[in-house]
Ligand SMILES: Cc1ncc(C[n+]2csc(CCOP(=O)(O)OP(=O)(O)O)c2C)c(N)n1
């Protein structure tokens with residue numbers, strides 16, 4: 100099944116490579132991987148989605164912890180969580196199809212962020228299913244280009260998952276890590 | 278040297294840092310990108326050993342680490358110097374050996390421009406190091422080296438590489454060792470097992486009637502041999518060893534069963550299959566010790582004591598995991614450990630021994646030929662089992678494990694996880710630097726020896742006393758054995774045309790002796806021991822002998838191939 104890991108790592112060059120290399124080396128397939136800053140300047144947050152079973156998920160988690168730059172790994176697959184994907188879809192638009200397209204955009208609660216004589220760019224945020232479904236609906240009109248960010252996820256509730264990382268984050272890095 | 282807060286070049290800081298980490302020997306090979314560091318060496322009290330190939334430097338550092346329990350250091354230039362280290366680094370990684378490799382790198386301004394001798398060695402070694410660093414500023418030299426040592430030796434040890442650009446070596450900065458204290462917030466090598474897990478483990482031990490300890494390399498790394506002995510004796514539980522665990526428990530101890538696995542003792546593998554409790558101490562259920570996982574030790578509950586959490590339930594599902602330093606965990610268990618009612622079980626294992634043919638040294642045809650088993654057995658007798666033996670990879674490695682009975686921790690050094698041919702000679706040189714008083718023997722095959730035999734020059738130049746036993750069977754013997762068993766005896770690419778090893782040794786100014794008959798073995802070993810200089814013994818052994826017993830790759834552990842038509846079936850030592 101699809102497992103979603105939230106991985107907190109040192110915000111240093113090369114760390115993304117270390118994480119990706121580890122997952123590959125242990126013969127897992129990354130379905131999506133996103134990385135970005137957190138509210139702690141020293142810490143980056145990754146969302147890694149991997150198709151594997153329960154023991155595979157445990158293996159990934161324990162191997163990730165062996166990376167010197169990995170601060171915490173949360174497997175939120177079975178945790179109540181909000182997960183989102185963002186996509187931009189450039190679709191062909193003719194005077195005949197344009198209004199139909201705008202209706203569909205409305206139905207999906209997507210937004211038009213660019214209008215050109217022969218095309219529209221539609222932006223949509225939502226679950227991966229919802230985005231895939233919109234893409235299917237737009238396909239007959241002619242998709243010129245599509246980009247998706249991949250899943251980002253966050254556990255529900257008031258608990259802050261970055262909380263424990265704050266004091267660690269105060270430490271300065273010892274050296275740039277490759 | 279303890280003065281800190283002085284302005285120094287990056288090159289000087291490298292040596293200052295190494296000194297403070299307790300380094301006295303560095304194995305290396307110079308080149309352009311590391312020259313600033315070599316330029317500063319003369320001012321420091323560190324002995325540099327010039328190797329003949331950078332792979333040799335890494336194996337020497339590895340041998341040094343395994344012999345001493347400390348960290349070994351290897352030094353090389355960028356590009357080809359660094360890539361030559363790859364095999365040695367991977368070897369150290371697989372066997373959890375703490376080494377620090379320092380490589381020169383091209384000037385930071387030209388990184389990424391395919392400069393002369395530029396190789397992305399941190400990229401190359403990413404999956405085969407515990408961690409690595411690219412250092413581009415002199416300010417980062419000391420903190421990186423300090424961290425490298427910490428990471429290499431703590432938790433589950435392993436290799437760390439520090440790649441330092443030429444400008445970081447040449448530039449200067451304030452050197453302040455105190456300020457360079459390691460700060461890796463996320464690195465947590467230490468674990469403490471939960472009290473409830475200790476309870477569960479003790480409960481399983483109490484309930485067991487057929488318990489068996491599987492002792493691995495972790496016993497040696499943790500320094501837990503004494504605790505293991507106390508544990509086994511107090512509980513009355515027999516001990517089986519992995520290849521890398523040999524020496525962790527005295528071979529002559531009544532509770533020692535011997536080696537497990539592919540070429541382990543038949544009765545050990547049988548006992549594993551019949552046990553009702555396995556206590557895995559610092560071992561990782563490698564495929565060479567488990568055979569077919571689906572049928573492995575189906576009757577046994579399993580307790581795994583291991584410092585690396587990622588090893589738990591990796592190959593074998595266990596009932597209780599105690600994550601932590603083995604010695605600490607054993608010492609906690611010892612507080613409440615009671616004797617187990619294992620008398621019937623011990624008697625049963627004794628009976629299994631009688632049924633085994635592994636002690637087949639007596640079964641070898643008495644045709645005047647020299648067998649490798651004879652050589653190893655005589656070497657063991659002559660050295661009274663007290664030598665530090667460093668083996669290469671192949672049949673001779675397994676015969677050594679079967680017929681040299683190791684009594685002491687760190688008395689066998691061998692490449693287990695990676696099985697790196699060419700390991701023995703350089704690793705032995707490193708071991709000798711770590712333990713100058715030890716009687717060091719290399720046991721190598723005629724194939725593997727040729728992979729790194731250039732280090733004979735290092736041996737000669739450094740005037741090191743160690744002895745070399747080449748088990749010369751004219752074949753890549755272990756591969757020939759697989760061809761014999763599994764590929765219709767098609768001996769493709771395994772027969773060797775060898776140099777005259779005696780003359781070869783002599784070309785390096787080293788004494789060589791050729792041995793063809795069993796009757797000559799002990800005298801030759803004795804001659805080598807008496808000689809103040811290194812001696813190479815070229816043992817011409819039976820060419821098409823095989824290692825028995827054998828569990829074919831992936832077969833059930835108790836499905837062992839035995840020596841055909843044994844002459845005697847006996848458990849008695851030859
Ligand atoms: C570097 C390397 N290449 C290939 C192998 C595969 N291999 C394993 S054992 C062996 C034969 C070793 O021959 P030799 O050194 O003569 O020892 P013997 O088995 O004859 O005792 C080979 C080729 C290896 N382990 N390491």
Ligand SMILES: [Mg+2]
Pocket residue numbers: 722723724748749750751752753754
């Ligand atoms: Mg051979």
